[in-house]
Amino acid sequence: MTVDLDTPETLVRRMAEAARAAVDRLAVAKTGTKNAALTGAAKIIRARQADILAANARDIAEAERQGLSSAMRDRLLLNPARVEAMAKGLEDVATLPDPVGQTIAEWTRPNGLKIARVRVPLGVIGVIYESRPNVTADAAALCLKSGNAVILRGGSESLHSSQAVYDCLLAGITAAGLPDAAVQLVPTRDRAAVGAMLKAAGLIDIIVPRGGKSLIERVIADSKIPVIKHLEGICHTYVDGEANLEMARKIVLNAKMRRTGVCGATETLLVDRRAIASHLKPIISDLIAAGCEVRGDETTRSIDREVKPATAADWDTEYLDAIIAVKVVDGVKGAIEHIRKHGSRHTDSIVTDDAAAAATFLNELDSAIVLHNASTQFADGGEFGMGAEIGISTDKLHARGPVGVEQLTSYKYVVRGTGQVRP
Amino acid sequence: MTVDLDTPETLVRRMAEAARAAVDRLAVAKTGTKNAALTGAAKIIRARQADILAANARDIAEAERQGLSSAMRDRLLLNPARVEAMAKGLEDVATLPDPVGQTIAEWTRPNGLKIARVRVPLGVIGVIYESRPNVTADAAALCLKSGNAVILRGGSESLHSSQAVYDCLLAGITAAGLPDAAVQLVPTRDRAAVGAMLKAAGLIDIIVPRGGKSLIERVIADSKIPVIKHLEGICHTYVDGEANLEMARKIVLNAKMRRTGVCGATETLLVDRRAIASHLKPIISDLIAAGCEVRGDETTRSIDREVKPATAADWDTEYLDAIIAVKVVDGVKGAIEHIRKHGSRHTDSIVTDDAAAAATFLNELDSAIVLHNASTQFADGGEFGMGAEIGISTDKLHARGPVGVEQLTSYKYVVRGTGQVRP
Numbered sequence: 001m002t003v004d005l006d007t008p009e010t011l012v013r014r015m016a017e018a019a020r021a022a023v024d025r026l027a028v029a030k031t032g033t034k035n036a037a038l039t040g041a042a043k044i045i046r047a048r049q050a051d052i053l054a055a056n057a058r059d060i061a062e063a064e065r066q067g068l069s070s071a072m073r074d075r076l077l078l079n080p081a082r083v084e085a086m087a088k089g090l091e092d093v094a095t096l097p098d099p100v101g102q103t104i105a106e107w108t109r110p111n112g113l114k115i116a117r118v119r120v121p122l123g124v125i126g127v128i129y130e131s132r133p134n135v136t137a138d139a140a141a142l143c144l145k146s147g148n149a150v151i152l153r154g155g156s157e158s159l160h161s162s163q164a165v166y167d168c169l170l171a172g173i174t175a176a177g178l179p180d181a182a183v184q185l186v187p188t189r190d191r192a193a194v195g196a197m198l199k200a201a202g203l204i205d206i207i208v209p210r211g212g213k214s215l216i217e218r219v220i221a222d223s224k225i226p227v228i229k230h231l232e233g234i235c236h237t238y239v240d241g242e243a244n245l246e247m248a249r250k251i252v253l254n255a256k257m258r259r260t261g262v263c264g265a266t267e268t269l270l271v272d273r274r275a276i277a278s279h280l281k282p283i284i285s286d287l288i289a290a291g292c293e294v295r296g297d298e299t300t301r302s303i304d305r306e307v308k309p310a311t312a313a314d315w316d317t318e319y320l321d322a323i324i325a326v327k328v329v330d331g332v333k334g335a336i337e338h339i340r341k342h343g344s345r346h347t348d349s350i351v352t353d354d355a356a357a358a359a360t361f362l363n364e365l366d367s368a369i370v371l372h373n374a375s376t377q378f379a380d381g382g383e384f385g386m387g388a389e390i391g392i393s394t395d396k397l398h399a400r401g402p403v404g405v406e407q408l409t410s411y412k413y414v415v416r417g418t419g420q421v422r423p
Numbered sequence: 424m425t426v427d428l429d430t431p432e433t434l435v436r437r438m439a440e441a442a443r444a445a446v447d448r449l450a451v452a453k454t455g456t457k458n459a460a461l462t463g464a465a466k467i468i469r470a471r472q473a474d475i476l477a478a479n480a481r482d483i484a485e486a487e488r489q490g491l492s493s494a495m496r497d498r499l500l501l502n503p504a505r506v507e508a509m510a511k512g513l514e515d516v517a518t519l520p521d522p523v524g525q526t527i528a529e530w531t532r533p534n535g536l537k538i539a540r541v542r543v544p545l546g547v548i549g550v551i552y553e554s555r556p557n558v559t560a561d562a563a564a565l566c567l568k569s570g571n572a573v574i575l576r577g578g579s580e581s582l583h584s585s586q587a588v589y590d591c592l593l594a595g596i597t598a599a600g601l602p603d604a605a606v607q608l609v610p611t612r613d614r615a616a617v618g619a620m621l622k623a624a625g626l627i628d629i630i631v632p633r634g635g636k637s638l639i640e641r642v643i644a645d646s647k648i649p650v651i652k653h654l655e656g657i658c659h660t661y662v663d664g665e666a667n668l669e670m671a672r673k674i675v676l677n678a679k680m681r682r683t684g685v686c687g688a689t690e691t692l693l694v695d696r697r698a699i700a701s702h703l704k705p706i707i708s709d710l711i712a713a714g715c716e717v718r719g720d721e722t723t724r725s726i727d728r729e730v731k732p733a734t735a736a737d738w739d740t741e742y743l744d745a746i747i748a749v750k751v752v753d754g755v756k757g758a759i760e761h762i763r764k765h766g767s768r769h770t771d772s773i774v775t776d777d778a779a780a781a782a783t784f785l786n787e788l789d790s791a792i793v794l795h796n797a798s799t800q801f802a803d804g805g806e807f808g809m810g811a812e813i814g815i816s817t818d819k820l821h822a823r824g825p826v827g828v829e830q831l832t833s834y835k836y837v838v839r840g841t842g843q844v845r846p
Contacts, residue, residue: 024763028787101786109808113797120789122819206820226649226820247842254844340447362837363524364451366543374536374840383845384836385532396545396628396833397649398821410819413807414785417797419670421677422806 008188012151012196016203018181019124019149025179026147027121031098033176038094038141041172042087045137048168049083055164056133063157076131076158086137086165089388093141096387099406100147114416119409121147123205126197127390128153128219130211133161139208140169140183142390146408149182151204153197155211156189163187198223208403210391228403231394233263233346234318235376238335238361239283240352241274247373248351252283254375255349257290261320263392264347264369264379268315268325270335276303276328287324296326315342332357336364343367346394347379368394368401431611435574435619439626441604442547442572448602449570450544454521456599461517461564464595465510468560471591472506478587479556486580499554499581509560509588512811513595516564519810522829523570537839542832544570546628549620550813551576551642553634556584562631563592563606565813569831572605574627576620578634579612586610621646631826633814651826654817656686656769657741658799661758661784662706663775664697670796671774675706677798678772680713684743686815687770687792687802691738691748693758699726699751710747719749738765755780759787766790769817770802791817791824 045052056078063073099119106116125148127139136152143150154162166185173182186193197204201224208228209219216229237255239248255266271280276299284304287294294300295310307326314325315338329335332350339348349371350361358372369379381389381402389402399407468475479501486496522542529539548571550562559575566573577585589608596605609616620627624647631651632642639652660678662671678689694703699722707727710717717723718733730749737748738761752758755773762771772794773784781795792802804812804825812825822830 024787024789027789107808109806113801113806115807120819244842250842250844258845362839364447366447366450367835369836369838371838372840373842374838375844377845378536378838378843380845383532383536384538385530396543400833401836410823412790413792413824415792415794415797415801416781416785417795419667419673419796420801421673421798422681422800422803 008190008192009196011188012186012193012200013203015151015181015184015186016124016197016200019151019184020203022149022179022181023121023123026149026182027100029147029178033178034098034145034147035094037144037173037176037178038090040175041137041169042090044168044171045083045087045090045165048164049080052083052161052164052168053078053080055160058160059158066157068157072131072157076133076161078133078161082134086134089134089138090141093145093388093405096145096405098145099409104411111420112418113420116414117411118414119406120412122408122410124149124151124203125408126151126153126200126204126207126225128194128197128207128209128211128215129155130215131155131158133158133165135210136162136165136185137169138388139210139390142388142405142408144173144182146405148408151184151186151197153186153194156191159189195222198225201225208390226398228391228393228399228407229395230263230391232318232344233265233379233394234268234316234342234344235264235266235347235379236268236270236335236339236343236349237266237376238270238329238332238339238348238350239272239275239279240332240350240354240357241272242354242357243275243279243351244353245279245282248279249283249286251349251351251373251375253286253290255377256287256324257292257322258375258377260322262377264376265320266324266349266376267317267319268327268342270327270329270338271300272332272335273328273330280328284326291322293323294326295323297328299328300326318344332360336361339365339367344394346392347371347376349374349376368392431613431615432619434611435609435616435623436626438574438604438607438609439547439620439623442574442607443626445572445602445604446544446546449572449605450523452570452601456601457521457568457570458517460567460596460599460601461513463598464560464592465513467591467594468506468510468513468588471587472503475506475584475587475591476501476503478583481583482581489580491580495554495580499556499584501556501584505557509557512557512561513564516568516811516828519568519828521568522832527834534843535841536843539837540834541837542829543835545831545833547572547574547626548831549574549576549623549627549630549648551617551620551630551632551634551638552578553638554578554581556581556588558633559585559588559608560592561811562633562813565811565828565831567596567605569828571831574607574609574620576609576617579614582612618645621648624648631813649821651814651816651822652818653686653814655741655767656688656802656817657691657739657765657767658687658689658770658802659691659693659758659762659766660689660772660774660799661693661752661755661762662695662698662702663755663773663777663780664695665777665780666698666702666774667776668702668705671702672706672709674772674774674796674798676709676713678800679710679747680715680745681798681800683745685800687799688743689747689772689799690740690742691750691765693750693752693761694723695755695758696751696753703751707749714745716746717749718746720751722751723749741767755783759784762788762790767817769815770794770799772797772799791815
């Protein structure tokens with residue numbers, strides 16, 4: 001009888017067991033050691049730039065043979081600037097405060113027990129992503145800094161690039177004296193490896209998928225392990241009747257058009273009925289002048305003949321493109337009603353000078369991020385001052401909004417007594 | 424064609440939809456309103472004590488007919504004192520601070536954006552429990568106080584009792600003007616209702632099972648919804664060579680024998696090789712004198728002839744009984760090694776006067792609760808000052824350790840600007 005040790009299931013299981021065996025050492029790794037691994041890996045990435053670009057050229061050639069779209073090839077492409085950005089990203093994570101060991105809260109009980117809630121790593125994180133090879137470095141850095149072991153499974157089309165980047169990471173990690181299994185890359189294109197990761201409950205503690213909605217939905221459907229995920233960003237900007245006109249114009253244009261492909265881009269503009277005459281027309285003109293397709297309800301169409309008719313589906317669509325749906329609503333209550341019905345509870349903003357309307361909007365909407373007089377495009381861990389992020393969570397359990405190093409931790413209670421027993 | 428509206432699946436789905444529809448109102452319910460519902464329900468429970476006891480008598484009679492064990496019948500039994508304890512429990516939760524709306528953290532960005540992380544309810548919580556009817560009141564109170572809608576599914580043997588308690592809760596909730604769907608009880612014994620709850624992803628946000636290991640394992644296996652669970656409490660007390668003898672005796676006796684059926688009870692005693700002569704003998708004598716069966720390794724058996732031999736299985740057993748496994752280890756490092764291998768990462772304690780040994784133990788062990796010079800029986804939300812708890816989580820995601828009202832919340836980011844757009 002022979003056993004094939006190289007099935008994806010066996011391979012992933014062996015990797016997950018190695019990761020699990022490393023968690024206790026990683027949990028007590030010193031900040032300086034983790035930072036040395038990160039900055040060391042950054043140096044090696046710079047030194048091996050030519051190797052990384054050569055590996056990437058193999059992936060790109062294969063992508064061309066397979067006829068991948070130019071958008072996909074662009075996501076896959078590395079160049080000297082992108083390699084440098086990866087190295088810089090590792091150094092940036094090294095400068096972040098170490099979350100492990102931080103005391104989140106502490107108090108003393110009447111019986112004298114001193115209780116502290118202290119951050120600890122989660123354990124083993126599985127990251128499943130698509131074609132961008134830079135995720136290999138970014139995700140590894142965040143997991144390592146937060147004291148977790150990580151198993152990376154990148155897109156099959158970027159395997160050579162990811163492997164080249166991974167080799168640099170591993171060199172940095174071993175030079176710093178951390179266990180090899182701190183960061184592992186699944187070295188196969190076989191899709192069964194993803195299924196094996198999703199079934200490794202007890203070995204992998206959490207799965208973080210990064211990619212399009214179809215990847216996320218597949219992961220949710222198949223995973224036996226909790227998932228921190230970003231599902232959809234149907235974000236709204238509501239321009240209230242009491243909005244400052246110039247501020248509203250500037251915010252809406254930025255919220256929609258700064259970058260249309262990011263999850264915090266506004267997809268639907270809601271305008272207070274009281275602001276039709278004053279605000280709606282100039283805001284729409286700005287958008288059209290910037291090259292945005294505007295799809296509006298009847299009132300909006302009556303304002304500007306270039307506005308196309310919105311259908312029912314528009315209110316539920318994440319365009320990720322230069323398209324915006326526009327609707328007139330009855331004040332802040334009307335905006336809230338629309339957003340509750342059609343939003344994805346990701347990021348929503350109100351523009352108004354009316355403090356009461358702002359308070360109602362911020363209080364009553366249950367979105368991961370609610371803003372007053374600011375662009376929805378601020379939905380980003382870096383913009384929040386959290387350093388790099390592994391993604392933005394649209395879940396409410398464990399982590400919500402930007403997921404940085406703190407969100408990749410759990411906590412334990414440290415209780416210090418002087419001989420107390422329970423009555 | 425006829426449609427049976429009363430299948431458990433249809434019933435649970437309708438309840439879950441009603442709960443989902445109530446979450447936005449519950450999330451903004453005022454603290455006073457929620458407290459009025461709780462104290463009102465407490466009054467009604469007291470006023471209807473006779474009805475509740477009559478309903479309980481029906482459950483008990485049925486339990487006797489079915490030949491349920493006396494331990495199970497005791498868990499099921501209500502008496503005036505237990506009814507009063509339920510009412511008092513509701514009033515206690517009313518006195519807890521309202522977690523909803525609390526600002527957990529706030530900071531200002533260089534661009535002037537003010538960012539606050541604010542607690543919000545999770546949404547809809549499904550609680551699946553066994554025979555104790557008091558869980559109906561306790562769980563409902565914690566979920567309501569934290570602004571969540573809850574669907575309760577009690578043990579089939581306690582349905583009459585739970586229904587009588589639930590009627591009081593509902594009367595308190597409606598009198599306070601909160602939506603009926605804030606608290607719902609699944610009114611059927613059909614086990615398919617549990618399966619239907621576990622599949623209601625998108626409607627129910629989190630499942631909290633309360634009961635024995637077999638219930639928990641079934642819920643984990645079947646749930647399509649994240650679960651906060653308590654799996655097992657294989658807790659350790661380690662007596663170091665530098666332990667104060669009297670303190671060690673007092674703590675070990677309390678940790679094992681105060682109540683043997685609670686999850687924080689010590690199941691394994693580890694004793695430093697340096698303390699064999701000084702500590703092991705008196706500690707074992709205390710335990711045996713208190714009626715505890717001691718199962719030891721060879722060294723322990725050589726100390727006291729009443730010690731029975733421990734088998735390999737003993738190190739991995741949660742007795743929940745007056746039994747303890749005892750092993751001699753090589754100092755704090757030996758204790759850590761044993762606990763990592765055999766513990767359930769629930770609660771572990773070190774008794775020592777050596778600050779360095781204590782620091783090593785507290786830092787290197789990844790248990791939900793680690794204690795120094797205190798009894799493991801303090802593993803309890805009330806003892807931590809968190810008020811009532813819905814259970815203790817042995818998970819590391821979202822909530823770890825005691826789960827009180829704070830742990831039944833998520834958070835959102837409230838961002839206040841003055842017209843900022845992202846560069």
